[in-house]
Amino acid sequence: MTTTPEFEINYGKPNFAAQASRPATDQTLYAAIDAMVAPLSSDEFAFIARDSGQRHVLSHHVLQTLDQCREFRSIDEHVVRVASVVPGLTQHDRIRKGLEGLASTGLMVSDRDFLAGLEREPEAQSRSLHAIYIRACDRPQQLRLLLDSLANYERRFRVARNVVLLDDSIEDANRDANRDLLREFARAVGNPVSYIGPAERAKLRQQLIKAAPQAQSSIEWLLDRGPRTRRGGGGRSWNLALLLSAGRMFAMLDEDFRLPLQRHADVRTGLEPNPAVAASARFYRRLDDALDAGEEEALDPFELHLGVCGERLGSALTQDAFRLDRESLRGINLGRLEHLRGDARIISSLNGTCGASGTESALWLYQLDAESRAEFWADRESYLRNIEAQSLWYGCLRAKPASQAYFTPFVFDNREMLPCTNPDGRGEDGLASAAARFCHPGSLVLHLPTAIGHAQESQRKRSEVTMAAHTPRFNHFLRDYVCNQEGTSKAADPAHRLGLLGAITRDLAAADDKVLASSLEEYLGFVRADVVERLQNQFELLDDAPVYWQADVRSIVRNNGNALLKQGAPRLADWAEDLDAAGCARAAREELLDMAQAWRDWPALWEFARDQGDRLVSGF
Incomplete structure (x- = not known):
């Protein structure tokens, strides 16, 4: 669920150890619908469903409750989570009744209704x-x-x-x-x-x-x-x-x-x-x-x-x-x-x-x-x-x-x-x-x-x-x-x-060399930082990993980290290694201009080819 910048609450770390045991698979699962949220007063918020556009006015406590029910889980599971996280809500029977009410008004969707809303009749026309x-x-x-x-x-x-x-x-x-x-x-x-x-x-x-x-x-x-x-x-x-x-x-x-x-x-x-x-x-x-x-x-x-x-x-x-x-x-x-x-x-x-x-x-x-x-x-x-x-x-x-x-x-x-x-x-x-x-x-x-x-x-x-x-x-x-x-x-x-x-x-191609080189540098920094973050997370979680795996992960992280910190030309893998920053910008501009023009020309070419059909190759 999405909130406006004015509405931001830190709920703290939920106590998952206190959650109910996994229920039987025939229990209905519910999830809070996705919506936009905007404050109306200190304790009232507009809740606008993204799919249907329906509007509701919710209290702070109700909004907090829905925020903890965004995942598909049974009502019992939601009750335990809400009781462990939302201040002032501790009575399970009261929480359950409230959640059932939210489900009846459409603010929570059941798994059955979600799946039923997806299904469509097959198309009559066959494909070849x-x-x-x-x-x-x-x-x-x-x-x-x-x-x-x-x-x-x-x-x-x-x-x-x-x-x-x-x-x-x-x-x-x-x-x-x-x-x-x-x-x-x-x-x-x-x-x-x-x-x-x-x-x-x-x-x-x-x-x-x-x-x-x-x-x-x-x-x-x-x-x-x-x-x-x-x-x-x-x-x-x-x-x-x-x-x-x-x-x-x-x-x-x-x-x-x-x-x-x-x-x-x-x-x-x-x-x-x-x-x-x-x-x-x-x-x-x-x-x-x-x-x-x-x-x-x-x-x-x-x-x-x-x-x-x-x-x-x-x-x-x-x-x-x-x-x-x-x-x-x-x-x-x-x-x-x-x-x-x-x-x-x-x-x-x-x-x-x-x-x-x-x-x-x-x-x-x-x-x-x-x-x-x-x-x-x-x-x-x-x-x-x-x-x-x-x-x-x-x-x-x-x-x-x-x-x-x-x-x-x-x-x-x-x-x-x-x-x-x-x-x-x-x-x-x-x-x-x-x-x-x-x-x-x-x-x-x-x-x-x-x-x-x-x-x-x-x-x-x-x-x-x-x-x-x-x-x-x-x-x-x-x-x-x-x-x-x-x-x-x-x-x-x-x-x-x-x-x-x-x-x-x-x-993008019309940017000057400095801006275009900066865009390339920012992109390379992002992808390398992402590699470092993902592998560091893996490394920390897998403390029982073999030493040879750990050694290689350290090397990959170190090499990407060094490249991230190194001052140099923002070169992509296709380009010559001796390109400086201005050369990288020129190379990017040339390729961007070609693709930009191709995308603008393509619809007319595709339409002509569709109209011609098999005649396009009949003379080959």
């Missing part, structure tokens, strides 16, 4: 997959393994989906090999296929420039390698997939992915409502063991994701696999569940990973849940292997909705415009998700309790990046900047919103 897009870049051996695994699935479920290979390879030999592999796949399985290489991209680029000549600079940068390309990245093929599928739904795979999808033995049915619950990890000695972890998903993976992607959350909750049970709400502050809205659209769905981690750093391994952590640090030999994150299962144990994604989704709902992303560098997926959330406020992504295989061409030494001071990339910086702009736009039209996001980004 336009195509499976595969991003490839100079790894034909990895592509062969992916296509072989996809062929097995297509035969098994007797389908012949359209497969589009987006080839961003630099080497001619690799492009030739990739094209041949796609032809072999089509001959073996019978699927319609399309190859999009440099020549095909050039034809598409000319069509788009003819339709939107004012956007020529953005078109050339967003879709193809050229003089303005700064570094490698999957964003070019990402943007291409969005245009080729405009107005439809599609799936995306990277060439180093492998099917089938796997369900870990610990996976459970139902939905995870708590946004604070992190994904889990399980560790294996060999990559093949990780790829085979759990059981193969019995359903067609694409149809499984289509069952929820594009759906409203309230409709998904009516499916047995995604039902939200009452007991899972226990102990969660109702304000933490703002993302759970029945009409929230699920615009993308994701899998976890089995095999190698898709991250550059393995810093996340030092913030695991207790069960995952026990495997992670079980003994020194396995710990040294595990910190490279080369053979693991990582994902959600229950389906989990979230405000945005931080890695590549599996299925996308592109029926309404999804925004383009930065074609340069890693982290394009998180940036795209943040921009999509800005364009579609209240939308959700859904992490399914499945994992897709990920087998890189070679092992990577992630521990070196993990131990060094955390240095985000430009796309991470811009992603977080976009997240901070949420709520800026009031427009209903996603295209209008994306135009505003472009203007906001251009405004």
